[in-house]
Amino acid sequence: MPSILSISALSKHYKSGHKALDGVDLEIARGEIFALLGPNGAGKTTLISIVCGTVTMTSGTILVDGQDIARDFRAARQRIGLVPQEVAVDIFATVWNTVTFSRGLFGRAPDPAYVEQLLRDLSLWEKRTSKIIELSGGMKRRVMIAKALSHEPDLLFLDEPTAGVDVNLRRDMWALVRKLREKGTTIILTTHYIEEAEEMADRVGVIDGGRILLVEDKAALMRKLGKRRLTLALQEPMAAIPEALAGWSLALEDGGCRLVYSFDAEADDTGMPALLRRLGELGIDFKDLDTSRSSLEDIFVDLVERAA
């Protein structure tokens, strides 16, 4: 499938010498949900801002649906919607006016029926004649989303969409994302809530220090990098791991009350049965056992720490 967004050798160097982005290559397939993960200052927002045209690039090429964002900026930008991190909207305008303003700004003819449906989907219809200043924080964020979708973009950027958002809005937001995906909209989001990326994204990219560390199908990533943990709640606390168990990768937690064994989930021989047998031979009793697969968050933290 052809890419809807194609970024090659993108760099952004500030005059101060800071390299916000350093040779980024990224291909986003049409219709996918892509989550860009990274710590603060990793370059996520800079990347989005350059694609959307609010920050200038130092070098590189960006194509949106085959259109160069510098040369064919009209065609490229018309396809893009951006929901920025911060709520930034004319607070004296009404909901209806600010959303129709955005639609016009992006070169679309008025379509009251579309805007009405959009406002209804975002539970804003009742508030359409309210001024933004009268709305709650959550409602303002809904307005930002409505503005970004007002011109029916093919590619939607959500920059930290659920930071500081209540449960209702978060649920509505993800319902909306699913609906948009069904319509074929490509969505790129950055988030701190890794469980959301885990739940929603088709693919995940990890960025740090202005470089893309990894781009992977989410399921494959979790399979490939995912570690499993076996946690044993011990009958008697253990002061140190006995010599006889040196063959396993073990750690003590909770003041010696829990013995944790980490192993590769994909290996043919996980070493788990042998460990349990050995514990029996050594007379180490446990009252409970639990296995878990590492989350995307564990993988992410691990990756960023390794890169640092």
Place this chain on the structure above:
Amino acid sequence: MSAINLHGIWAIYRTEMARTVRTVWQSIATPVITTALYFIVFGGAIGSRMQHVGGVGYGAFIVPGLIMLTLLTQSISNASVGIYFPKFTGTVFEILSAPLSAIEAVVAYVGAAATKSVLIGLIILLTSTFFTDMHILHPLWMVAFLLLTSIAFSLFGFIIGIWAKNFEQLAIIPALVVTPLTFLGGAFYSIDMLPQPWRTVSLFNPVVYLVSGFRWSFYGIGDVGVAASLAFTAGFMAACLALLWWIFRTGWRLKP
């Protein structure tokens, strides 16, 4: 989308004009009341004891200068606030990310600011007919100067709005440069009334050319030739356009 983003231009233009309606007292009533006060003080009270200037009663003489004074300050403040406010609140991201060329953005913002200035200018003109007995010798030229000046100084205001990093900077050029130049630019007197060397010094004041040309369109008299006035106004507009072209090409103070 066609080659020109007309919907985009219209969206900005309409929003900017709506802002005027929203702040109608500040936008329209204030300049009208201020001007009426000038007429009462300078035209009525002081003017009645003054000789005619160039064959025109003093009250009528100051009409073009007063309109020009308002035109300059209003054009600058409208256009500068129009772009500075989105920068201040962060909403400028939407303008920068829109499929809108620099020329289209300037047409929309400056067009709205200039429209407002022209409207205010016409309202003041109408107001002044209640206070003085005035006539317009060259109405077409009057309109041309009104339009040219409004557009040129709205462009200038737009540049100030992009340049300003805070509200103080936004106010400093109009307050410290434009208002003094306007007062010293022959709005309330003919520069012939000045002793030398101030008469010659005044010729370096750009506002002299604006006021003079505008006054010529009313009464056929001016401190400098009408061609010089026209050339100056057009030249000033060209300089602003060139500067704006550079600003948008480099993203100066708009895009990091």
